[in-house]
Amino acid sequence: MKANPNKRTQRNLRADAATVIFTILEKGQSARECLPAMQELHKDQDKAWLQEMVYGVLRQLPLLQYWLRALLETPLKNKFKITEHLILLGFYQLAFSRVSQHAAVSETVEACRSLRVESMRGLVNGILRNFIRNETSQQTPSDEQINSGLPKWLYKRLAVAYPQSLTDLIQQIENKAPIWLRVNAKKISSRDFQQELSQKGIEYTLSPQHPHALILNKSVDVTSLPGFELGWFAVQDGAAQLAAAYLEPQTHDNILDCCAAPGGKTGHLLEVTHDLVLTALEIDMQRASKIEENLARLGHQATLLIGDASQPQTWWDGKQYDRILLDAPCSATGIIRRHPDIKWLRKASDIQALVTIQHDILDALWPLLKEGGILLYATCSILPEENHQQMAAFLARTANARLDTSFKHDAHQPGRQILPGEQQMDGFYYCRLIKSGENLG
Ligand SMILES: C[S@@+](CC[C@H](N)C(=O)[O-])C[C@H]1O[C@@H](n2cnc3c(N)ncnc32)[C@H](O)[C@@H]1O
Structure with a gap:
């Protein structure tokens, strides 16, 4: 308009x-x-x-x-x-x-x-x-649910899932999220970008766990920051920036970035490893155009496919992948602090429907992975049904799937659940699976 x-x-x-x-x-x-x-x-x-x-x-x-x-x-x-x-x-x-x-x-x-x-x-x-x-x-x-700022159904679910840390969790969800940037290592070094920001008087904090990240101390219009048009950086929360490190793509790997729009993680994968053969799959054509736009600004290239992840027969070329990132459609309950409309748009009945979609996509993608290949399952949800319960159920029904023990899983649960506010990050979930074969055990 x-x-x-x-x-x-x-x-x-x-x-x-x-x-x-x-x-x-x-x-x-x-x-x-x-x-x-x-x-x-x-x-x-x-x-x-x-x-x-x-x-x-x-x-x-x-x-x-x-x-x-x-x-x-x-x-x-x-x-x-x-x-x-x-x-x-x-x-x-x-x-x-x-x-x-x-x-x-x-x-x-x-x-x-x-x-x-x-x-x-x-x-x-x-x-x-x-x-x-x-x-x-x-x-x-005196009603705790009213004070929590959450809809009743979500308050109840979080109270069951996180009885010990509920008050803190609610506080974190209410807080505003900081702006995280990811420096595009293919265009500029982190140190040079930091200098550019300092020259403009823009204050930031570094995060020891995130080699390419900066957290801005104050909210700004990111398009006015140095190098935006030149693709020096992308806006991406710290939790989302963990996907590339957790997938650990290797040079020449054939990678599927599944459920890819708007391409935040696609760009990062292409920044951390040279010569990837990367296919980004997205069901929504309008959202897929955002992948193109973002990759063009950052100076990256990938094959873009429009298709339904649960129907690979409609888009897959038959070449198995070395690694798959499945950033599954989810309740987005981990990013309410950034997008508070989510808590009013989501309904309790959506959760089971999402769990079914995640289940179907997992089952459909698994045969596309090579033996010995890695699938990183990710959501920006903090609901156990979509996360460690989803993974436990997948492992139980899939004989050749096992947890990658080199990944730091939570105690007694598959995967890592990050709660909003943890090290200033959004709420996210990751779980790394390996496909075992006859010779791989
Ligand atoms: C969490 S977002 C992905 C964020 C993205 N990976 C990033 O880092 O920028 C989930 C995406 O999955 C897409 N999606 C939902 N259902 C899908 C399906 N069945 N097949 C492929 N993509 C799907 C949605 O349109 C949405 O763009």
Whole structure:
């Protein structure tokens, strides 16, 4: 969408934030689908504010809704429904942001005009003023699920999976994620890139476990960093950066990077090893175009296939792979701190469906791996069903699959579960399997 710069000043930020929140929560669109288009209509300094407000409301939603139920007797319906989202935004500004009380109330009330619910102005004004007068924000509920900021189903699952560390886990999920960069070793050395950043006054931290990583100390527009157009770096969380080291591709290996879009791990694999024969497989054509775009910027090449991983007969050339990275479709519960819309878009019923898809893809890919070959299974989930339970079930039904004992598995569980916040990383899961053969044991 091409923005009209004259219109940028006329738009009401709060009305647009409420519209995005409404679109995510009521229409089930992801923030990735609806937020950037809305941001395009605003001036640069307002784009970040818009995201902060939308993400803030999504992070605190159960608490904001609890307050709404206390102050709004009858739920609003039909065209007035969006007013509820506007009020939630008003609460968020008053309780969690540095916006002055006066601006939070008057500007939020004003947004009713842009949303064409002008008749709601009195109601919004009354509720926000009551909120301030009654000090509603200081009334925290005793319900742990509401305070957790998570939907009920997810709270319950995490409480069962992580009874000992639940409070810390919830805190980590609520925190904002830092920006991690991966230096493209084929274009620039880490040291030279660090110098470029320092010259521009951009502060960063290094991570001892990640040879190509930098963590930015402050959030910035990454496209404005030195060397973005030249492909000096990619934006990639530290947990995702472990995939290349864990797969350990060797020169001339025939590699399948399965479920590859937008190509974050594809690029990294091509950076760490020379002369790979790499095939990136992705089911979604639109998302696959992102792989092309990202590889072109970084200066890498791979064979790109559009196909369903669970149906190799439709795309496989019959040459077995030395190594397979299966970055499986998953609940993405490990990256909620980065994309808080995920927790409202996912439903409890999605989990079993995802477990079935992962199961089917694993079974379909296994025959494509050479004897002695390695399959690295990865998800950005923190749910055991998708991770160590999935792996345990696969090992139980697959005679020639075994755990690679050179990989650092968790105690008593196959694979490594990384929880959000661990060494500043996103929540991720990895498990490395070896295909044994007649002579391989
Ligand atoms: C977790 S994302 C992959 C992230 C990617 N590996 C990276 O590092 O940038 C999972 C991807 O799997 C794709 N996908 C889902 N089901 C698939 C299937 N049956 N076959 C192939 N790709 C699939 C999704 O469209 C999505 O792009």
